[in-house]
Amino acid sequence: MPRLLAAIALLSLCGGAVGLLSAQQGGPRQVSLVVTGGTVVTVDGTHRVIPRGAVAVDGAEIVAVDAADAIGRQFKGSETIDATGQIVMPGLVNTHTHAPMVLYRGLADDLPLMEWLNKYIFPAEAKTVSPEFVRAGTRLAALEMIESGTTTFADMYYFEEEVAKETRTAGLRAVLGQTIIQFPVADAKTPADGLARADAFIKAFKDDPLITPAVAPHAMYTLDGPTLKAARDLSRLHNVPTLIHLAETIDETKVAQERSSTSPTMYLDSLGFWGPGVLAAHGIWVSKDDIAILHQRGVGVSHNPESNMKLSSGTAPVTAYLRAGVSLGLGTDGAASNNDLDMFEAMRVASFLQKLQTFDPRAVGAATAVDMATMGGARALGMERHIGSLERGKRADLIIVDMSSARQTPMYDPLSALVYTTRGSDVRTTIVNGKVLMRDRQVLTLDRAAVLAEARGWVEKVRAAVK
Numbered sequence: 406m407p408r409l410l411a412a413i414a415l416l417s418l419c420g421g422a423v424g425l426l427s428a429q430q431g432g433p434r435q436v437s438l439v440v441t442g443g444t445v446v447t448v449d450g451t452h453r454v455i456p457r458g459a460v461a462v463d464g465a466e467i468v469a470v471d472a473a474d475a476i477g478r479q480f481k482g483s484e485t486i487d488a489t490g491q492i493v494m495p496g497l498v499n500t501h502t503h504a505p506m507v508l509y510r511g512l513a514d515d516l517p518l519m520e521w522l523n524k525y526i527f528p529a530e531a532k533t534v535s536p537e538f539v540r541a542g543t544r545l546a547a548l549e550m551i552e553s554g555t556t557t558f559a560d561m562y563y564f565e566e567e568v569a570k571e572t573r574t575a576g577l578r579a580v581l582g583q584t585i586i587q588f589p590v591a592d593a594k595t596p597a598d599g600l601a602r603a604d605a606f607i608k609a610f611k612d613d614p615l616i617t618p619a620v621a622p623h624a625m626y627t628l629d630g631p632t633l634k635a636a637r638d639l640s641r642l643h644n645v646p647t648l649i650h651l652a653e654t655i656d657e658t659k660v661a662q663e664r665s666s667t668s669p670t671m672y673l674d675s676l677g678f679w680g681p682g683v684l685a686a687h688g689i690w691v692s693k694d695d696i697a698i699l700h701q702r703g704v705g706v707s708h709n710p711e712s713n714m715k716l717s718s719g720t721a722p723v724t725a726y727l728r729a730g731v732s733l734g735l736g737t738d739g740a741a742s743n744n745d746l747d748m749f750e751a752m753r754v755a756s757f758l759q760k761l762q763t764f765d766p767r768a769v770g771a772a773t774a775v776d777m778a779t780m781g782g783a784r785a786l787g788m789e790r791h792i793g794s795l796e797r798g799k800r801a802d803l804i805i806v807d808m809s810s811a812r813q814t815p816m817y818d819p820l821s822a823l824v825y826t827t828r829g830s831d832v833r834t835t836i837v838n839g840k841v842l843m844r845d846r847q848v849l850t851l852d853r854a855a856v857l858a859e860a861r862g863w864v865e866k867v868r869a870a871v872k
């Protein structure tokens with residue numbers, strides 16, 4: 406007995422020894438999934454990169470991120486994925502797109518914005534957008550996003566309940582905004598119809614684990630003041646996000662000048678529009694004062710460099726936004742103006758464009774670009790407590806990126822490799838909410854051949870619509 410008491414006393418003095426003893430007695434904790442052996446880029450508060458790291462996932466949640474040996478001692482996965490030689494990172498957050506528009510990819514390029522919209526996009530949408538079109542487009546967009554490492558996207562389109570159902574089936578996470586616009590569109594004859602639709606959509610998807618319903622008033626130049634206010638009131642009533650295009654073109658600034666002798670940002674501020682939970686896409690034509698207002702009101706901004714370049718819209722003042730402390734995410738915009746949903750390309754172009762614009766090669770370095778595509782996007786969408794980094798307690802949204810191509814060899818710095826040489830097609834495995842959506846390039850939630858065949862089936866109908 407005295408020997409036992411002495412042993413207990415000794416153990417109680419050495420917490421570490423007790424921990425070791427209990428781990429040995431109970432064995433490692435059983436969890437659903439362990440991803441091990443890869444370079445783990447956490448994007449956590451200290452920007453920790455773990456050379457031979459591992460992530461333990463249980464159900465939908467990350468339970469530990471550590472060195473592979475430490476995770477191996479503490480956890481045993483029902484499934485284990487060996488990520489040796491690869492990078493494990495948070496899934497990418499695309500803060501602005503119109504997913505079904507992938508069906509208009511390459512329909513009309515190299516045109517000025519108004520001609521592109523009025524001669525091609527709006528007529529094509531008037532004749533082809535339907536629940537069936539939206540479902541086929543969302544499936545194709547979801548396939549492309551899963552294959553290129555996007556795990557969360559923010560969307561603004563029509564028949565958003567169809568986008569939601571297809572997104573849920575594909576297994577992606579999304580903030581989905583039902584569009585409100587002044588003129589008659591496929592799913593609403595009037596803005597009031599659009600608002601009623603948004604209300605029903607929010608009620609139907611409010612508590613979904615993957616879908617965050619939202620209200621998407623299109624822009625200040627396509628809506629009058631009372632409708633902008635009504636759209637914002639609806640999102641406040643339900644406590645859901647608001648998505649809007651802001652200051653995308655110089656023409657929009659002229660509309661704001663004519664309407665209220667001020668900028669688009671200040672006009673919307675005068676309506677009481679801004680606040681936390683609002684995401685403004687583009688934000689190109691903004692003054693210092695506009696940026697200060699967006700920061701003060703807690704608005705998130707989505708930067709879409711490829712779309713802005715392709716449509717010659719202008720260059721968003723990314724460096725100024727970051728300096729001001731605005732939550733800034735990256736987006737691709739719809740595929741009709743990009744023409745793909747590859748967020749790796751968006752990172753690289755965001756970095757290059759800002760360097761060119763500011764004549765400063767230090768602008769938007771690799772670490773900043775990765776941050777914008779992950780935590781920055783999560784913050785801009787108000788989801789930073791749940792996604793955007795690999796940390797204990799967050800949702801298990803992560804991707805595994807192959808680093809073995811000639812293009813990526815040799816690798817001195819994982820962040821440099823991710824931004825300057827990696828492409829979406831280098832992503833091997835995509836996991837959302839703890840569920841593997843793609844393993845070793847095999848998408849598990851969608852029938853790839855059927856999705857592609859269905860999309861090709863729309864070509865003649867779309868072509869006929871713009872003849």
Ligand SMILES: [Zn+2]
Nearest residue numbers: 650686738739
């Ligand atoms: Zn857009």
